[in-house]
Amino acid sequence: MTWFAIDTWIVVVGVFAAVSCALLGNFLVLRKMSMMGDAISHAVLPGLAMAFLITGARASLTMFIGAAIAGVLTALFSQWISKFGNVDRGASMGIVFTTLFALGLILIVQAADHVDLDPGCVLYGAIELTPLDVVWRPNLFGQALEVPRAALVLGGVTLINLLFIVLFFKELRISSFDPELATTMGINSNLMHYLLMTLVAITTVAAFEAVGSIIVIAMLIAPATAAHLLTDRLVSMIIVSVILAILSAVLGHLSALLMPGWFDFGNTASSKIDSISTSGMMAVMSGLIFTLVFFFAPRHGIVAKHLLGAKEAAD
Amino acid sequence: MPELSEILNVLLLRDYNTRLVVICALLLGCACGLMGGFLLLSKRSLMGDTLSHATLPGVGIAFMVSVAFGMTGKSLPILLLGASVSGIIGCLAVLFIRNHSRIKDDAAMGIVLSVFFGAGVAVLSVIQSMPEGSAAGLESFIYGKTASMVAGDFHIIIAVTVSVILLSILFFKEFRLLCFDENFAAAQGWPVRWLDILLLGLVTLVTVAGLQAVGLILIIAFLITPAAAARFWSERLDNMLILSAVIGALSGWLGASISAFFPRMPAGALIVLVAAAFFLFSMLLGRSRGVLVRFIRQERLKRKVGRQHLLRALYEIIEADLNGAEEVSIRPVAFRQVRGRRTWSDANLKRYIRQAYEDGLIREQEGEAITLTDAGFQQAAKVTRNHRLWEIYLIEYADVATSRVDRDADTVEHILGERMVVTLEAKLMQLREAGHPGVPASPHPIRPGD
Numbered sequence: 001m002t003w004f005a006i007d008t009w010i011v012v013v014g015v016f017a018a019v020s021c022a023l024l025g026n027f028l029v030l031r032k033m034s035m036m037g038d039a040i041s042h043a044v045l046p047g048l049a050m051a052f053l054i055t056g057a058r059a060s061l062t063m064f065i066g067a068a069i070a071g072v073l074t075a076l077f078s079q080w081i082s083k084f085g086n087v088d089r090g091a092s093m094g095i096v097f098t099t100l101f102a103l104g105l106i107l108i109v110q111a112a113d114h115v116d117l118d119p120g121c122v123l124y125g126a127i128e129l130t131p132l133d134v135v136w137r138p139n140l141f142g143q144a145l146e147v148p149r150a151a152l153v154l155g156g157v158t159l160i161n162l163l164f165i166v167l168f169f170k171e172l173r174i175s176s177f178d179p180e181l182a183t184t185m186g187i188n189s190n191l192m193h194y195l196l197m198t199l200v201a202i203t204t205v206a207a208f209e210a211v212g213s214i215i216v217i218a219m220l221i222a223p224a225t226a227a228h229l230l231t232d233r234l235v236s237m238i239i240v241s242v243i244l245a246i247l248s249a250v251l252g253h254l255s256a257l258l259m260p261g262w263f264d265f266g267n268t269a270s271s272k273i274d275s276i277s278t279s280g281m282m283a284v285m286s287g288l289i290f291t292l293v294f295f296f297a298p299r300h301g302i303v304a305k306h307l308l309g310a311k312e313a314a315d
Numbered sequence: 316m317p318e319l320s321e322i323l324n325v326l327l328l329r330d331y332n333t334r335l336v337v338i339c340a341l342l343l344g345c346a347c348g349l350m351g352g353f354l355l356l357s358k359r360s361l362m363g364d365t366l367s368h369a370t371l372p373g374v375g376i377a378f379m380v381s382v383a384f385g386m387t388g389k390s391l392p393i394l395l396l397g398a399s400v401s402g403i404i405g406c407l408a409v410l411f412i413r414n415h416s417r418i419k420d421d422a423a424m425g426i427v428l429s430v431f432f433g434a435g436v437a438v439l440s441v442i443q444s445m446p447e448g449s450a451a452g453l454e455s456f457i458y459g460k461t462a463s464m465v466a467g468d469f470h471i472i473i474a475v476t477v478s479v480i481l482l483s484i485l486f487f488k489e490f491r492l493l494c495f496d497e498n499f500a501a502a503q504g505w506p507v508r509w510l511d512i513l514l515l516g517l518v519t520l521v522t523v524a525g526l527q528a529v530g531l532i533l534i535i536a537f538l539i540t541p542a543a544a545a546r547f548w549s550e551r552l553d554n555m556l557i558l559s560a561v562i563g564a565l566s567g568w569l570g571a572s573i574s575a576f577f578p579r580m581p582a583g584a585l586i587v588l589v590a591a592a593f594f595l596f597s598m599l600l601g602r603s604r605g606v607l608v609r610f611i612r613q614e615r616l617k618r619k620v621g622r623q624h625l626l627r628a629l630y631e632i633i634e635a636d637l638n639g640a641e642e643v644s645i646r647p648v649a650f651r652q653v654r655g656r657r658t659w660s661d662a663n664l665k666r667y668i669r670q671a672y673e674d675g676l677i678r679e680q681e682g683e684a685i686t687l688t689d690a691g692f693q694q695a696a697k698v699t700r701n702h703r704l705w706e707i708y709l710i711e712y713a714d715v716a717t718s719r720v721d722r723d724a725d726t727v728e729h730i731l732g733e734r735m736v737v738t739l740e741a742k743l744m745q746l747r748e749a750g751h752p753g754v755p756a757s758p759h760p761i762r763p764g765d
Contacts, residue, residue, distance in 0.1 A: 034425035035361050042532070084606055085598045090421060091360035091543045095594055098536035102587035105532075109579055214436055218429035225422045256437075260444070277440035283433020290426055294416060302415055 007253065009131035009148055014215070014249035014282055016154035017127075017207045021219035022245035023161045024200050026238050029224040030176045035090060036075065036197070037220035039097035040204045041213035043074040045104025053107065064205060071201025074100060075194070127211040127278045150210035157206045164199055165238065168192065173234055211279055218283035219245055226293040229300040244289055251289075252282030322576075333575045339472045340567030340586060343525050344537055346476040348563025349483050350518045351542035352556040356494035358420065362515065363538030365409060365424040366402045366522045367531045371435025373401025375442055391467060391527075398523045405431050406515040410508075468528050475524035479517050480560075490514055491552050533583035537563055540590040547601025562597075566590035620729045621667040626676065626695035627702055628656040629687055645692050647684035701736050702728050708739055 021037070028034050047070025051062045074096050081092035130150040137146055165172065175182040175189035182189040200220070207216045227241035256278040295302045347363075354360050377397025381390065405427045412423040483490065492500040493510050501507045518538070525534045545559035570586030599606050632652050634643050654664060668685065671677045676691030687695055705724035710717060 029422050032419050032421050034419075034422040035364070035428075038361075038364065038425065038428060081598070085547070086604060086609075087543055087546070087598075088355060088358050088360060090358065091355055091539050094360050094364060094535060094539035095543060095591065098532050098540070098587050099591040101532050102536070102584035102591075105581050105584040106588070109581060109584075212436075214429060214433050217425065218433055221422055221425035221429060225418055225426060228418065228422075229416060260441075277436045280433045280435070280437030280440060283429050284437060287426065287430030287433070290430070294412065300416060305415075 003257075005146075006131045007257070009146075009151060010127055010278060011250055011253050013130050013148065013150045013154060013210060014127060014253055014278065015246050016151060016158050017211045017215055018219045018223070018245035018249040018282065018286075019242050020154060020158040020161050020203050021207065021216055022223040022241045023158070023165055023238065024196065024203060025220040025224035026227070026234070026241055027172055027176050027196055028200065028220055029228060030234075031193075033089070034221045034225075035093055036200055037204055037213075037217045039078070039093045040071040040074050040201050041208055041216055043097040043100040043104075044068075044070045044201075044205055044208070046070055046100050046107055047073075047104075049104050049107035053110070060209075064209070067205040068198075068202050070100060070104075071205055072194075072198050075197035075201065079193070127215070127282075130210050153206050154210060157203050161199055161203060164195070168195070172196070214283050215279050218286045219248070222283075222286035222290045223248065226290045229293050229297040244286070244293075248286035248289055249282055252285040253278050255285060256281040330575075333571075335466070335469045336575070336582065337568055337571040339469055339528065340571040340582070341564045342473060342476040342567075343521070343529065344541065344563030344565070344567030344586070344590075345560045346479045346521045346563075347525065347534065347537035348541040348545070348560040349480060349556055350514075350521055351538040351540075351563070352545065352552075352559040353483070353490050353494050353514055354518065354538060355542040355546065356552070357497075359424075360539045360543070361421070361424055361535075362406070362409070362518060363522055364535045365428040366405060366515075366519055367526055367534050368428045368435075369405030369431035370398035370402045370523060370526060371432055372438050373397035373399070373404075373435075375435055375438030376401070378442060379438070391471075395471070395523055395527070398526065399519055401431065402519040402523055403516060406519060407512070410511060410515070472524050472528055475520050479521050482517060486510070486513065487553070487556075494552070529586070530583045533587055536587040536590055537567075540587075540594050541566065544590070544594040544597040544601075547597040547604045550603050562590070562593050566593055616729065618670060621663065622671055622674070622676070623698045623729060624657060624659070625653070625664070625667045625671055626687075626691065627699045628653050629677075629685065630692075630695040630699045632656065643696075645687050645689070647686045650683045650685060653685060704736060704739055 025034075025037075028036055044067035047066035047068070048063050049066075050070075051066025054066075055062045074093075077096045078089065078093040081087050081095065082089045085092070087095075127150075131146075131148045133149045134146040171182070171187045171189075171192050174185065175187055175192045179189040182192075204213065204216050207213070223241040223244040224237070226244050227237045230240050231237050256276045259276050259281070293301065296304075298304055351360070351363070354362050374394050374397050377393050380397075381393050408427045409420070409423045412418050412426070413420055489500075489505065489510050492503070492505060493507060493514065497507055497511075500510075522534050522538070525537070541563035542555075542559045544562050545555045548558055549555045566586055566589040570589040571582050573589070574580050574582035574585045597605065600608075602608060629648050630643065632648050633646050636646075637643060654661070659667075668677065668680070671691065672679065676688060676694060678686045678688055702724055705728045706720045709720050709723055
């Protein structure tokens with residue numbers, strides 16, 4: 001394995017994407033809305049298509065705005081359908097995102113000749129290519145850094161999410177656990193809900209452009225859920241989830257670099273560097289970490305519960 | 316615009332290719348509608364989403380294994396087998412996580428979805444660098460290729476959907492128990508775990524069969540939207556399931572037919588949109604839970620509550636003015652007094668008065684005074700009596716504090732029916748032996764003149 005400067009940037013981008021998602025993921029998991037990331041990442045398609053049809057260009061900013069609007073609308077529509085129609089929340093999310101995705105497909109067909117919006121490329125992402133898009137070259141301690149755009153964007157999003165959670169910690173906590181209590185305390189839990197959803201949409205869109213939505217979906221859920229099994233306090237849950245997210249990102253890229261060696265089919269072409277998708281491996285690593293936690297968590301893990309059960313039976 | 320003969324050609328399925336596509340979409344919609352009904356009722360609508368993403372690593376591994384054994388790697392049955400196996404493993408993982416930890420369904424589904432899909436992406440990227448061939452086409456396995464379906468695909472879809480429909484009819488009773496009350500079913504000695512696995516196995520079958528034909532998003536939509544639409548029309552499971560299957564079949568048929576006219580439109584997307592239109596229509600107009608029906612019911616209840624409040628206010632004002640000196644009878648009451656009885660807005664109160672006038676409960680207003688008619692007075696006495704019976708009940712049976720009893724009676728008296736009042740009355744009479752013939756005295760003080 002050889003480590004290049006490029007690998008450092010891939011890990012940095014991955015860590016930013018993972019941390020920004022994990023921060024928000026804690027609240028999604030507590031609110032039983034884990035699938036929101038999945039829904040939003042599918043539903044941004046019509047936003048992208050509309051932005052393209054209106055401006056006629058693939059300018060990054062308009063696409064970003066279009067996608068973010070579509071993301072917020074997904075949250076809004078599914079909220080309305082489950083509220084006014086009395087429909088199960090998972091079902092209303094599913095209806096909204098499949099419909100929006102279908103609309104997006106049809107819009108894309110309308111502009112088919114000049115768009116290369118492939119639903120597949122949205123899901124897979126290309127984190128390996130992010131370091132090539134350098135936008136900032138600061139000089140730090142006499143060393144020239146080449147900061148890629150994705151690192152700047154995702155770093156910014158991480159900062160915004162962190163600020164949001166620190167500033168509104170009390171409101172978020174109360175409205176996640178007990179929306180009615182929040183209302184009596186003068187906290188607008190609807191507003192908190194929509195703020196959270198807006199940030200989820202922005203994070204999803206910012207991340208999927210750079211690293212593929214599969215990381216987004218995994219990092220929104222897996223670290224927070226694992227943290228939920230490790231601790232009972234919200235503050236420590238958030239901190240643990242961030243640590244697990246960083247771990248999954250780093251281990252994900254390491255394994256993506258290491259694993260091609262194991263898959264040597266006796267052909268030199270097959271063992272070239274980076275032939276395993278880093279995004280995929282980051283998701284897999286978060287899954288492995290979750291599995292470990294699921295079995296070996298000190299109090300809520302399967303093994304611990306089993307031992308406890310055996311001990312009680314013996315008593 | 317397409318010509319009439321063309322429309323007839325499509326609708327009557329004269330063209331061989333259209334016929335296959337339309338029949339497949341119809342059958343798939345029907346089977347997914349049925350399965351979706353069960354999923355919706357057990358609050359696991361997004362299971363189809365998880366499942367369809369979880370098939371990806373299976374497809375990749377099946378490809379690699381078959382290449383390792385020296386086969387072409389793209390034989391459909393092997394890929395389908397791989398997809399089904401990894402889909403079922405995904406389902407089992409969701410069930411295991413949910414049953415053995417405090418993690419809820421949604422997070423369990425999300426983890427399985429993302430981790431399996433991530434693993435699939437990683438496996439495909441390995442295949443990409445294998446010398447034996449590109450992974451091209453493997454992705455289309457889950458994104459669908461409606462346009463390029465071959466007869467073999469149709470046979471698989473038809474066989475799978477028909478057997479799923481038959482099996483779910485066979486196990487209808489068991490699945491119903493499972494959806495409504497898992498714990499009860501378990502207590503009754505049903506093998507709940509195995510039934511759950513059977514149900515999810517059937518869902519996996521439809522999903523895998525449909526996936527490579529029509530794509531991931533359509534399957535997800537098919538498993539959710541028709542069932543959610545049907546839920547607005549019926550409270551009975553069997554009716555709802557039949558309707559859900561019909562809506563699924565109709566959307567498949569309509570969407571596929573429309574796409575036959577516009578060759579550039581993807582059939583899957585059109586079918587999703589038709590199903591969404593069905594959903595929207597049902598959500599607004601559905602007979603048992605639609606928005607409109609519930610709105611009308613609520614307005615009726617509000618109107619009834621408003622009328623009862625007005626009548627009771629009038630009665631109690633007269634009663635308080637007389638202060639027990641004589642029998643309560645019809646007398647004019649000032650608007651100002653009525654307004655002071657409750658916290659109601661002027662506009663609302665005027666609306667109640669107008670409605671009561673239209674119903675013949677009060678006489679035409681002369682100036683500021685409101686006078687009950689005979690019918691109105693009788694109803695007012697009855698309403699007040701019911702309210703006080705409830706108050707007495709709450710004090711004597713439910714241990715509600717006297718100071719709160721007025722408010723609590725207010726919330727129950729409009730909703731609980733006549734029969735309840737009759738039983739309650741009998742009980743109260745028994746208790747007190749000597750009953751009041753008319754309106755009982757209020758158990759809490761009514762301040763005169765307020």
